[in-house]
Amino acid sequence: MDIYLPIAEMSVNVFAIFGMGAGVGFLSGLFGVGGGFLMTPLLIFTGIPPAVAVATEANQIVAASVSGVLAHWKRGNVDLKMGMVLLIGGVFGSSVGVWLFTVLRELGQVDLVIKLCYVVFLSIIGFLMLAESMRAMMARKRDIPLRQHSHNWMHGLPFKMRFRRSRLYISALLPLAVGVFVGLLAAIMGVGGGFVMVPAMIYLLGMPTSVVVGTSLFQIIFVTANVTVLQSVTNQTVDVVLALILLFGGVIGAQFGARFGGRIRGEQLRGMLALIVLAVCAKLTYDLVATPLDVFSIGLAGH
Amino acid sequence: MLRILSFMIVLLALALPGRAQARDITIDLTDPIVSITTGFTGTDLLLYGAVKQAGDLVVVIRGPARDEVVRRKEKVLGIWVNRDELVFDKVPSYYRIASNRPLNEFMNPTDADRLQIGLDNLDLRAKVSGKLLPEAPYEFREGLIRNLQRIGLYMTKPDNVVFLSEQLFRTRLRFPANVSVGTFTIEVYLFRDNKLQSTATTLLTVRKFGVEAQVYDLAHRYSLAYGVLAVIIAVVAGWAANAAFRKG
Numbered sequence: 001m002d003i004y005l006p007i008a009e010m011s012v013n014v015f016a017i018f019g020m021g022a023g024v025g026f027l028s029g030l031f032g033v034g035g036g037f038l039m040t041p042l043l044i045f046t047g048i049p050p051a052v053a054v055a056t057e058a059n060q061i062v063a064a065s066v067s068g069v070l071a072h073w074k075r076g077n078v079d080l081k082m083g084m085v086l087l088i089g090g091v092f093g094s095s096v097g098v099w100l101f102t103v104l105r106e107l108g109q110v111d112l113v114i115k116l117c118y119v120v121f122l123s124i125i126g127f128l129m130l131a132e133s134m135r136a137m138m139a140r141k142r143d144i145p146l147r148q149h150s151h152n153w154m155h156g157l158p159f160k161m162r163f164r165r166s167r168l169y170i171s172a173l174l175p176l177a178v179g180v181f182v183g184l185l186a187a188i189m190g191v192g193g194g195f196v197m198v199p200a201m202i203y204l205l206g207m208p209t210s211v212v213v214g215t216s217l218f219q220i221i222f223v224t225a226n227v228t229v230l231q232s233v234t235n236q237t238v239d240v241v242l243a244l245i246l247l248f249g250g251v252i253g254a255q256f257g258a259r260f261g262g263r264i265r266g267e268q269l270r271g272m273l274a275l276i277v278l279a280v281c282a283k284l285t286y287d288l289v290a291t292p293l294d295v296f297s298i299g300l301a302g303h
Numbered sequence: 304m305l306r307i308l309s310f311m312i313v314l315l316a317l318a319l320p321g322r323a324q325a326r327d328i329t330i331d332l333t334d335p336i337v338s339i340t341t342g343f344t345g346t347d348l349l350l351y352g353a354v355k356q357a358g359d360l361v362v363v364i365r366g367p368a369r370d371e372v373v374r375r376k377e378k379v380l381g382i383w384v385n386r387d388e389l390v391f392d393k394v395p396s397y398y399r400i401a402s403n404r405p406l407n408e409f410m411n412p413t414d415a416d417r418l419q420i421g422l423d424n425l426d427l428r429a430k431v432s433g434k435l436l437p438e439a440p441y442e443f444r445e446g447l448i449r450n451l452q453r454i455g456l457y458m459t460k461p462d463n464v465v466f467l468s469e470q471l472f473r474t475r476l477r478f479p480a481n482v483s484v485g486t487f488t489i490e491v492y493l494f495r496d497n498k499l500q501s502t503a504t505t506l507l508t509v510r511k512f513g514v515e516a517q518v519y520d521l522a523h524r525y526s527l528a529y530g531v532l533a534v535i536i537a538v539v540a541g542w543a544a545n546a547a548f549r550k551g
Contacts, residue, residue, distance in 0.1 A: 004343040004480065006511065006518040011344045011480035059533050066541030108374050108385045116382075225534045232530025236522050240533050247537070251544040288382045294453070295376045296446025297385070300369060 007239035008052045014245060016046070021060075021249020028064070028250070029257025030264075031273045032213065034220070036061050036191035037125075039246065041118055041280050050111045052239055054101070054190030055231035059243040061192045061224040064250055065217045072214025079165035079211045083218040085172050086197075089179020090186070090223035097187025098230040105235065108299065115284050117189050122281035125195050129274035136267035166207045166215075174205055179219065187227050192220035327355050327501035328493050335505070337478055338512035345480040350401075350489060351473040352503070358495035359402070359409040360464045361420055362474055366397025366456070366509075367485030373447045389443045392430045396483040398422070398451070401462035401474040409494050418492065418499075422448055422457065455479040484509050 003014045020042050028035035036057050043053035072078055104110040157171035178200045182193035197216045201207045207215070232238045330352035337346055350362060371394045374385040400406075400420060416424045427447065429439035451457040456479065464474040476489075487507040493500045511519050522529045 002342060002344045004339060004341055004515055006515045007522055009481060009483075059537055062534055062537035063541035063544070066538050067545045068541075070542065070545045108372065108388055112382075112384055221538075225537075228534050228537070229527070229530035232522065232533060233526045236526055236529075238522070238530065238533050240518060240529075240536060243533065243537065244540070247540050247544075251540075251548075255548050290383075292376055292383055294446065294449060295383070296443070296450060297374050297376070298447060298450040299372045299374070 003241065003245070005048075005239050005242050007056075007237065008048055008242060010047070012046070012048075012242075017242065017245045018249040020046070021246035022253035023249075025250035025253025026257035026260075027253075027273070027276065029254035030260055031257075031269055033273070034061060034064060034192040034194045035250070037118070037122065037189070037195055038276070038280060039250075040114075040190040041284060043242075044114075045283070048242070049237075050114050051101075051105060051235060051237045052242070054114060054188070055228070055235065055237035056239045056242045056246075057190035058186065058224045058227040058231065059238050059240065060246045060250065062221060062228060063243075063247050064254070065192060065221045065224065067251065067254075069214060069217040069221060072217060075214075076165075077211050077214035078218050079163055079207070079215045080218075081161075082163045082166055082168075082175055082205075082207070082211075083215045085161070085175040086179040086182075086215070087219040087222045089176040089181075090183035090219055091226050093180035093183025094187040094223050094227045095183075095230060096180075097184040098227060098234060100184075101188055101231075102234050112288075114189060115288055117185070119281055119284050119288065121185070121189070121196070122277050122284070126274050126277035126281055128199075129270050129277065133267040133271035133274060137271070163207075165211055166205075168206060170205065178204065179223075183223050183226075186220075186223050187230075192217075192224055194220060328491055328503040329353050330489070330491050330503050330505055332489070332505060332507060335507055337482070337507065337509040339482075339484065339510065339515055340513050341515060343480060343515070345482070346478050348476045348478065348507070349473055350476055350491075351471070352491065353470045354472065354493055355470070356495065357466075357469045358493045358500060359404065360472060361406065361410065361492045361494070362401040362462075362464060362476075363418070363420055363490045363492070364397065364399045364476060364507075365395040365488050365490075366483055367395075367487070368393035369396055369483070370394065371447060373443045373450075375443070375446065389429050389440065390431075391439065391443075391447055392428045392435060394427060394447065395425075396485070397456050397478075397487065398425065399458040399462065399476065401464045401476070403464040403466060403472070406461065409497055411497060414499055420492070454481055456481065478509070482509055484511055 001014045002011050004011050020039070024035040024039045024042065027033070027038065039060070040053050040057045043057065044050050069078065101110060104113050157173050159172045160169060161172040162169050178197065182197045185191060185196060186193045194216050197220070198212055201212045201216060202209060228238055330350060333349040337348070354360070371391045372388055373391060374388040376383040377386040406415065406421060410420065415421050419425055427439055427444055429436045429443065448457060452459050462474055462476070464472055466472045487509060489505045489507060491503045493502070510516070
């Protein structure tokens, strides 16, 4: 069954898109990740214009994050104060990101920048995860306790603030900067930014892991909502029909993923995710480097 | 309303060259309106008509004009990057030809050039900071046409016009899913003894219809409301998903 997407202005197979949503949803349920960093490249691979893919994915992440944060909220795993500081930075960063996106689109360089951002971040994250899960697997074999990291170099910064839920007394500038950076990525890459936010919260801010995911999801809702509205206003690239199909697929897939995930060990899961991330990254790199089908491309003037 | 309008234009076109030739060609479409609805995957239309005296026919269909940017990629540090770009002025968003036999068998190149029949004869003008260039760079022009051919908006080979008798003819027109909305002109040229005898014109409207039209309209005319609505839908859907699976 084919459906015409009103904003992307193309006809797609509903089941193919639904299947993609379910597949990425399954992985996100399995690994406990947002999935935006897999969904957006997949949409681009299927021929959805990158500008539409990025903006629409932001819209879908709003739903996924709302669904995810409710469970964490019930268990009290959301540091509201930390979330607020992060989201102030995030809203600012994502607004700048959408502006940058619009400028790049006019210059005809937005597709390139999106793909380059993906290649850079996916390769870094992929290799780090792979290395980490390998080390964990080896440590388990040899029974070596893992070292706890603690970076305390930033404790001299001003504007100190107390975050009770996270049991932290750190400069507000740190979460603010993390928020700005992740917001910028969210707007340009069409992701929630959890894959950068979560490690930054654990290793940079030193937050306890119990509140990390809930707080990250909490601020992602607002950042992606901001991106959705701003993209709608400036670029008219949010396709609600596409977002809804992805959403239904994603929600169902995530439930199965979460159930399946309980049976596999953590470091094996992370190793598998790392390989998927690196595969997507390799495909994107190939597209950038390989000689294109046609060196000429067209676009509408003023877009 | 549009049917009447197009009919009047047909009459006008037939009346103009001279009374003697009036109604040399009569044409009509199976439907003067193409509606893009939720299930739209492109459509076929039948153009049919009659000529008073046998001859050769060329049908030319053009979509609404728009400015197109053509970009050329170059390899920079191992990566293909868009470098030079050129804006083409008022490019037909759709261009297709149908004829009853190969064009060069009955049409001289001067006529083809003057009437812009055939991809090589299309008058595509590039512009730089608002000023039209006398001649568009060949590679960019070819790049533009090639891209439009690849996505099925420009014809790659002429379609067939079938004569059912000496006078009656018909041709099938294909409109792909990515067709743009607006007014399409359909011109029919009748040649006899390698000379243009008469012409007929009709119009076709492509529009979005139903939910598709409303979503598109809202997104472009009330984009703030659209964005806010998109967020509300997402929040409700996320909450509903959580509620549904908690119970199950």
